[in-house]
Amino acid sequence: MSKKRLSSQVGHTTDSYHRDELPIAQGKAKIIRELQRNPVTILVGETGSGKTTQIPQYILEAGISGGKCIAITQPRRVAATSLAARVAMEQGVSLGTSVGYSIRFDEHCSPNTKIKFITDGMLVRELMSDKYLSNYGVIIIDEAHERTLRTDVLLASLKQILRRRNGSSQGHDQSQDPLKVVVMSATLDAQGFSNFFDSIKPIYVKGRQHDVHIFHTLTSQPDFVEAALRTFFQIHTSNNPGDVLIFLPGQEEIENLNSSIRFYARQLPQGVMPVLVYPMYSSLHPSQQSKVFMRTPHGSRKCILATNIAETSITIPGIKYIIDTGKCKERRYVAREAGSGVDTLLTRDISRSSAMQRAGRAGREGEGFCFRLFPKQAFDSMAPTLEPEIRRCDLTAMILELKSLDLDIERLDFMDKPDEDAVYSGLTTLSILGAIDKHQNLTGAGKKMAALPVDPKFSRAILASEELGCSQEVIDIVSVLSVSSRLFLGVQNDDSNVVGTRDKFKHPSGDHCTILNAFRAYQEVVSSGTYGEATSWCARNFLNARALSEAVEIRRQLRGICKRIGINTDLSCSGQVQPIIHCLVLGLVQNAAFIQPNGFYKQVMGPSVVKIHPGSVVAQTHHPAIVYDELVFTTQTYVRGVSIVTKAEISNVFSSISGRF
Numbered sequence: 314m315s316k317k318r319l320s321s322q323v324g325h326t327t328d329s330y331h332r333d334e335l336p337i338a339q340g341k342a343k344i345i346r347e348l349q350r351n352p353v354t355i356l357v358g359e360t361g362s363g364k365t366t367q368i369p370q371y372i373l374e375a376g377i378s379g380g381k382c383i384a385i386t387q388p389r390r391v392a393a394t395s396l397a398a399r400v401a402m403e404q405g406v407s408l409g410t411s412v413g414y415s416i417r418f419d420e421h422c423s424p425n426t427k428i429k430f431i432t433d434g435m436l437v438r439e440l441m442s443d444k445y446l447s448n449y450g451v452i453i454i455d456e457a458h459e460r461t462l463r464t465d466v467l468l469a470s471l472k473q474i475l476r477r478r479n480g481s482s483q484g485h486d487q488s489q490d491p492l493k494v495v496v497m498s499a500t501l502d503a504q505g506f507s508n509f510f511d512s513i514k515p516i517y518v519k520g521r522q523h524d525v526h527i528f529h530t531l532t533s534q535p536d537f538v539e540a541a542l543r544t545f546f547q548i549h550t551s552n553n554p555g556d557v558l559i560f561l562p563g564q565e566e567i568e569n570l571n572s573s574i575r576f577y578a579r580q581l582p583q584g585v586m587p588v589l590v591y592p593m594y595s596s597l598h599p600s601q602q603s604k605v606f607m608r609t610p611h612g613s614r615k616c617i618l619a620t621n622i623a624e625t626s627i628t629i630p631g632i633k634y635i636i637d638t639g640k641c642k643e644r645r646y647v648a649r650e651a652g653s654g655v656d657t658l659l660t661r662d663i664s665r666s667s668a669m670q671r672a673g674r675a676g677r678e679g680e681g682f683c684f685r686l687f688p689k690q691a692f693d694s695m696a697p698t699l700e701p702e703i704r705r706c707d708l709t710a711m712i713l714e715l716k717s718l719d720l721d722i723e724r725l726d727f728m729d730k731p732d733e734d735a736v737y738s739g740l741t742t743l744s745i746l747g748a749i750d751k752h753q754n755l756t757g758a759g760k761k762m763a764a765l766p767v768d769p770k771f772s773r774a775i776l777a778s779e780e781l782g783c784s785q786e787v788i789d790i791v792s793v794l795s796v797s798s799r800l801f802l803g804v805q806n807d808d809s810n811v812v813g814t815r816d817k818f819k820h821p822s823g824d825h826c827t828i829l830n831a832f833r834a835y836q837e838v839v840s841s842g843t844y845g846e847a848t849s850w851c852a853r854n855f856l857n858a859r860a861l862s863e864a865v866e867i868r869r870q871l872r873g874i875c876k877r878i879g880i881n882t883d884l885s886c887s888g889q890v891q892p893i894i895h896c897l898v899l900g901l902v903q904n905a906a907f908i909q910p911n912g913f914y915k916q917v918m919g920p921s922v923v924k925i926h927p928g929s930v931v932a933q934t935h936h937p938a939i940v941y942d943e944l945v946f947t948t949q950t951y952v953r954g955v956s957i958v959t960k961a962e963i964s965n966v967f968s969s970i971s972g973r974f
């Protein structure tokens with residue numbers, strides 16, 4: 314194993330954390346002065362220096378927002394909710410009063426909210442009803458270095474809004490109050506942001522970084538979950554104190570490692586300290602999130618299993634050891650050239666910049682150690698940073714949003730221009746879904762689709778459900794599909810018990826009506842019993858209780874939005890399946906596949922040959938045609954969320970839309 318020093322800067326250890334002791338507090342006066350002076354400020358500072366929690370409070374306390382609300386964007390839901398909770402606590406108020414958050418399908422704000430943590434996607438949605446974002450006095454774009462699609466859209470829109478709202482600029486709208494924009498980033502490379510905003514000079518905040526000793530494995534570790542398990546127990550049985558943070562690509566690997574660590578921890582000999590294991594990923598319920606921040610009880614060790622959420626978004630105190638698998642999940646649009654793509658989460662190697670950020674998490678409070686489960690050569694050959702999402706993701710939903718904002722994607726001033734093929738492919742999808750006409754103008758249907766905060770494929774299905782008299786059923790299905798975690802637990806393991814229980818909900822037409830059956834059964838249990846009964850019913854039926862209760866909430870909100878935009882939500886097809894399937898076909902027609910003689914399915918609009926995922930209720934049988942809502946890449950390309958359709962249905966839809974081009 315090779316060993317390298319990350320940093321030799323020494324600071325003092327802060328055990329109890331006070332606002333004034335954070336690194337950023339030293340530059341407070343200067344930062345406030347700059348914020349007061351300039352319409353745009355770029356702030357760069359190491360993770361943990363206090364940017365996210367302190368800057369909104371400085372702005373509030375110095376009265377920089379002119380009494381209006383301060384928005385602070387986050388790419389991830391879990392960061393928005395946990396940071397809002399933290400700032401509310403520091404302000405001594407309860408969450409949802411003067412400090413609140415807004416994430417899709419969950420808002421904790423009041424008319425008096427002055428600091429609002431909001432996902433970048435939700436702020437884009439707010440543009441739809443308030444195109445100058447006039448409710449806000451200051452907008453902070455946090456974690457800008459992540460360059461998510463919505464962050465890029467916001468940066469481009471804010472440039473225009475600044476011109477409208479601020480005095481001396483051309484195009485100034487007198488009726489508007491001035492706006493300030495703060496761009497915050499954790500990586501030193503702020504040149505791109507600086508160029509984008511007329512070469513303004515970034516402000517740098519020094520962090521506190523202690524030595525981190527870095528170790529690499531000699532060879533690459535294909536089974537990185539197993540390697541992480543071994544490395545964890547090597548650290549743990551050495552009995553040196555300090556908490557451990559393990560970086561894994563996603564929820565599935567986190568849950569697997571979580572159960573293995575718990576299993577082996579129970580068998581440890583006496584005298585080895587107890588382990589407290591906490592998962593941390595995007596869709597984790599807020600009640601679970603706060604646990605990772607709790608101080609570790611004396612004589613035990615905390616082990617946190619996290620995705621790259623813990624890389625720069627949130628800082629967990631007490632970490633001394635990092636285990637880095639070197640992997641992350643990346644959203645990427647596959648098969649774009651065929652126009653059939655769906656964004657897929659692919660596991661890939663992280664960038665060098667991420668690897669350095671991850672190691673840095675160990676040196677916050679004292680000397681730390683980082684165990685990289687990949688060789689030094691792998692580190693050296695990593696990409697310096699990842700490509701911005703706008704260059705690699707499906708743009709369909711974004712183009713629809715921009716169209717409904719009267720913005721033209723080709724005319725907007727983006728930091729990085731979107732790929733022309735991706736724009737073309739997004740426009741094609743919108744046209745197939747009937748959201749735009751021949752001249753690429755938004756149709757009446759398109760306007761309604763943009764108002765629904767779900768993927769355009771699903772909003773198309775909801776729209777169709779009104780005509781076909783099954784809006785109740787389709788909204789239910791879309792609600793479950795919009796939940797961030799899976800509905801059926803443990804079906805991966807091929808456990809006959811699980812599969813047997815699940816059969817109770819099985820519908821011969823496929824997974825979508827199976828989901829509907831399970832959701833309907835759950836709603837019945839909820840309406841006739843207590844919350845506790847519903848939870849144990851879920852456990853008995855191997856259903857994810859949290860996913861179901863989230864689906865109930867999403868359903869409530871979707872139905873509310875539908876009613877507002879004039880969609881009748883009370884139409885039911887009373888047990889008929891055909892209308893439901895037809896709505897799904899209209900939304901998912903680009904995800905249709907026909908069977909091949911060898912039993913595999915060939916995508917109708919894509920190049921790939923796919924297989925039905927073993928977790929699907931129709932995986933064991935062959936059908937002439939299917940539609941699916943998700944592509945999964947493991948050793949081969951699987952489709953998940955499958956309904957059986959007929960070839961004729963698919964051809965009919967294609968011939969009915971062919972006139973649109």
Ligand code: ADP
Pocket residue numbers: 330335358359360361362363364365366367395396398399606625626627628629630
């Ligand atoms: P930055 O944005 O510069 O990375 P933050 O403002 O997020 O820094 O964090 C500043 C400090 O606040 C860190 O030391 C972190 O540990 C602490 N902190 C943030 N959120 C919480 C929380 N929910 N509970 C406890 N401490 C927190």
Ligand code: MG
Pocket residue numbers: 361364365366455625626627
């Ligand atoms: Mg931050």
